């Protein structure tokens with residue numbers, strides 16, 4: 451008899467191995483790497499990747515069993531995608547404007563200042579709470595985020611299980627699929643109930659369902675869940691990797707803290723980009739061919755899947771000097787603006803680029819600066835483990851020391 455916990459163990463080990471495989475490939479000359487990982491043809495070359503990302507009608511989204519969560523703009527294609535995307539994107543476009551920066555700063559400042567226990571778990575919770583508050587703010591509503599956070603562990607587990615099942619075919623009759631679908635229903639019902647407790651959210655769902663192109667409210671709900679989960683997990687993972695990298699480099703940390711106080715951006719931005727290069731929260735994405743396509747000597751048929759490895763792209767020695775090394779002041783980021791660098795695509799590019807990119811960038815910018823000025827970070831761990839479910843995330847432990855920096859007392863006047 452399968453229970454979710456035993457299934458989860460297999461899934462998380464398997465998915466972590468996929469990331470390790472992608473990392474291992476980058477230590478071998480490109481000509482000697484196997485063409486495929488499992489059944490998927492692997493793309494690591496910047497030119498091939500740009501071509502795929504700019505032709506979403508040929509290289510379609512197909513998340514297999516992840517779609518079990520329900521339809522969303524993440525897994526739709528064509529006109530359905532355009533119509534559903536319009537609903538959230540209108541909000542994200544507005545919330546990505548520079549005028550929102552001060553709100554995101556206030557939210558992160560409030561959450562980091564309210565940290566009750568200065569340790570890795572407290573810091574992770576504060577960042578997730580801030581990211582969730584920014585997400586709801588971007589949608590134009592205020593919701594009690596404490597009601598939503600407890601669901602994230604379940605969502606993470608489910609994302610792992612569903613992705614695992616997308617790779618490993620399961621027989622329709624297997625008791626495992628029954629366990630999964632029962633668990634997924636339980637999570638959806640629990641989240642639906644939480645949403646129903648918020649009149650603002652219920653009104654938003656109804657507006658999305660009826661205004662513009664109509665969609666069933668169930669679709670609006672599954673789209674909301676996917677947006678919320680994907681947006682929070684990625685932003686939180688990015689900041690957690692930055693915390694880990696800072697805790698390993700006391701000198702860099704001191705220099706960046708001084709820059710944060712002096713509002714000097716260049717080195718902090720370079721550090722941010724270098725962390726996102728080596729620890730991209732989304733290490734790979736998958737696309738399905740709607741038409742045959744050719745890559746070099748390889749012909750692929752319609753229906754085949756390709757895997758775009760951001761791990762490989764971000765470590766390509768043709769674009770990056772000492773690609774495996776973390777260099778806080780990496781010269782490539784000083785020469786080219788990140789968005790013009792074809793070998794740096796943590797948010798992807800083209801029509802299916804991350805819908806919340808501008809919001810995420812602003813959050814990371816304010817979050818990183820506030821972390822630098824609020825805390826001193828040190829780690830006793832030699833190495834940091836990771837976990838991959840929907841996002842690639844460091845496993846921070848008690849070895850991370852988080853010391854709040856107390857503001858110097860205000861000068862007193864005689």
Ligand code: HEM
Pocket residue numbers: 523524535542585588677680681682684685688731732735736796797798801802803804805806807809810814
């Ligand atoms: C550091 C933070 C983030 C990173 C690295 C990131 C990365 C990505 C990537 C790589 C994709 C493409 C997935 C694929 O095509 O398979 C994506 C899609 C998406 N992201 Fe993000 N994301 C981040 C934060 C956010 C936030 C905060 C939001 C919402 C507020 C968001 C909303 C979306 C949406 C809606 C899509 C689907 C776009 C579409 O195809 O319509 N993301 N993101």
